[in-house]
Amino acid sequence: MIKSRRELLLTLPPSHYCERARWALDHCGIEYDEERLAPGAHILRVRRLPVATTALPVLVLRDGSICQGSDLILDWTEMSGGVPEIEQRLEEKTAPLIRQCLYAGLLSDPKSGIRDVLFRVTSRPQSVFGRLTWPILRPMMVSGMNARLEVLPDLIAQVDSELDWFDQVISERGDYLSGEEFGRADLTAASLLAPIANLQTEPVRSISEGIRWPVSLASALKHWSKRSSVKWVQQVYATKRGSVRNL
Ligand SMILES: N[C@@H](CCC(=O)N[C@@H](CS)C(=O)NCC(=O)O)C(=O)O
Known part of the structure; x- marks a missing residue:
């Protein structure tokens, strides 16, 4: 041990x-x-x-x-404030869809900056290994996640319907997903939706710095930025993310 x-x-x-x-x-x-x-x-x-x-x-x-x-x-x-059915959907359906959707756009565009973002904040040996193997890794990531450009329009539509669901959840539950206080379900929802929320809050801002959204995704992100779900994520990050110990 x-x-x-x-x-x-x-x-x-x-x-x-x-x-x-x-x-x-x-x-x-x-x-x-x-x-x-x-x-x-x-x-x-x-x-x-x-x-x-x-x-x-x-x-x-x-x-x-x-x-x-x-x-x-x-x-x-042992964080309190969990809502298992909401967290389970976010973890098993919404979050993988968001990942697949964003990578479908980013991995197909050599100017997206995704390679640098993936390797920039890692240790030097990790970064060197990653950059050297990128020509093999990139197609492996595309096929592993089925993150092909051709499926992007369908993925955008699927993310959109997950946001329909989450808009409804927050309209029924108010500021917090479980009771009167920020808790585990809020943290889960905000973090798993964070990649589409264009956050200026740390650590997400620094970690994703340098991403240039391909046109195919930029308009979807612009559309999502007006949705209650995304505004809720921005608000939760701005007020609850608090100190980041390990940047
Ligand atoms: N349900 C898991 C999902 C974890 C997951 O999918 N992790 C991805 C990163 S987003 C990963 O490590 N992929 C690389 C691998 O599986 O080797 C969780 O909540 O932690």
Whole structure:
């Protein structure tokens, strides 16, 4: 069993699931270090751990035990204010759709800046490995997520209907998804919708700095920016994201 002084959060920095875990740790005042990995290179690192898959985030606890997945990490923090049915839909349907949709536009456009964003805030060896393997990695990401340009219009329509659902949720529930206080469900929704909210709030702003949205996505993002869901995300980030410990 490996013991360390602080918890260690392994992330792919731009991942919204990783932001969900990072925010929960920040919110709960937990001292941790963040090890920022590059896609592709992360596999070599995560395979050294006793976990079933290479998906991040992974939290390595001080006693050497491990939580894999943002949901289990939030369970471990014991944050209150969860709404399981809303969080489950966000985690299993809305968030993968948003990821697939954005990558379908970004990976097909060499000027999108996505390569630099994926490797910029990682360690030097991770970044070098990632950049060298990019010609192989990029098509692997496209096929792994089915993030092809041809499916982008359909993905935009599907994200739109997820926002119809979430607009309805917030109109029924008011400012917070569970009761009168900010809680786990709010944090989950805001972080998993963050990639489409053009946030100027840290850490999302710094991590995604340099993205140039392809025309195909820019108009969808502009349209979404007027929706209640996106305004709600911006408001929650502006008022609740609070201090970011590990930038
Ligand atoms: N449901 C999981 C999803 C995690 C996930 O899909 N992580 C992606 C990043 S967005 C990942 O690590 N992909 C690379 C891999 O699986 O090797 C969670 O909530 O943490």
